[in-house]
Amino acid sequence: MKNLSAYIILGFSLLIISCSNHKEKDNKTEIPNLTNKVVLSSEINWEKLNPARGDSSPQAGTIWGDRKGTVATGFLAKFVDGFSSPPHIHNVTYRAVVIRGEVHNDDVDAENMWMTPGSFWTQPEGAVHITSAKGEENIAYVEIDHGPYLVKPISEAFDNGEKPINIDASNIVWLNTNKTNWINSESKAEISFLWESKDLKGTKGLFVKLPKGYKGTIKSNGSIFHAIIVSGDLNYTLPQTGETKSLDAGSYFNAKDKAIHSISNSFDAEVIVYIRTNGTVKIN
Incomplete structure (x- = not known):
């Protein structure tokens, strides 16, 4: 009887191992071409977002794509506490998400509406606006569907028919x-x-x-x-x-x-x- 019990336990163990190996094999073969990639925030390379402003420029760290090229791109924008841009436009529409600190992005005459982390906004190409930030560390994720991403004077403003969207995290x-x-x-x-x-x-x-x-x-x-x-x-x-x-x-x-x-x-x-x-x- 002891030998029979041992064989039952051994058989059951082998079944578990077999099922585990089969599951592991399935997981490996389910995705034959593994393209998973990770980039840590500490690995981001920072440079001036608008070099024309010198040391007053926010910092930019490209995550994917090429901000200076023509492809779709995602990058981080970093602002110092108290930053406020002069009125300006962009040549492309962008979407953005607040990651750290508080960000205001709106028409020149609009009252401050500080968006906290988890807030989402869009900025149409050609529309005059300002961007401000407050907090010890202020970072937003910005993405464009095509580049390059440029800052231009308000003298080149135009209406492309889009309307800006500001959604606070609480909404x-x-x-x-x-x-x-x-x-x-x-x-x-x-x-x-x-x-x-x-x-x-x-x-x-x-x-x-x-x-x-x-x-x-x-x-x-x-x-x-x-x-x-x-x-x-x-x-x-x-x-x-x-x-x-x-x-x-x-x-x-x-x-x-x-x-x-x-x-x-x-x-x-x-x-x-x-x-x-x-x-x-x-x-x-």
Whole structure:
């Protein structure tokens, strides 16, 4: 009887190992071309956003793309406390998210409306505006659909028909698993859909909110996937090496093809991530 029990235990153990190996094999073969990449905020290279202003210029750190080229680009803009730009325009429309500090972006005569981390705004090309910032550290994520990103005088202002959008973090509308099928039924994550462009073949931007204690995956199926940590800290495990990296606000992860992003939030606050993609995502 003892020998029989030993054989049963041995067989059961082998079954578990077999299933585990099969699952591991499936995970490896599900995504044959691993393109996952991580850039930490500490690895960002900073330069002058508007060199013509010299030392008064905000700083810029390109995350993806080429701010000086013609391609779509995402970069961080850093402002000193008390910064206020002169009235100006841009040659391209941009979208932006406040990551640290407080930012005001509006018409020249508008009263200050300080947007806090997690706020979202858009600035149409050709429209006259100013940008101000207050706080010990002020950083915004900025993205353009094509470049180069230039600052121009108000004498070249024009109306392209777009209207600016300013959404404070407190006015973001969040959807849970009962409102969208992009979230697994067992997940407590939430999504806010911010924009979508038909001209860019369905490219869209969204916020994802991950609660304290979250551990799971974000599956993406597009050829474009850029994710910026807006607030909080996130652990990200690279599938190529198994290495786990801690991403703070301003850090970035991406993929150039279908991918599984293994992430967890073991910290004391929720995490908000901004995602730009031309596909769909599934949060498990």
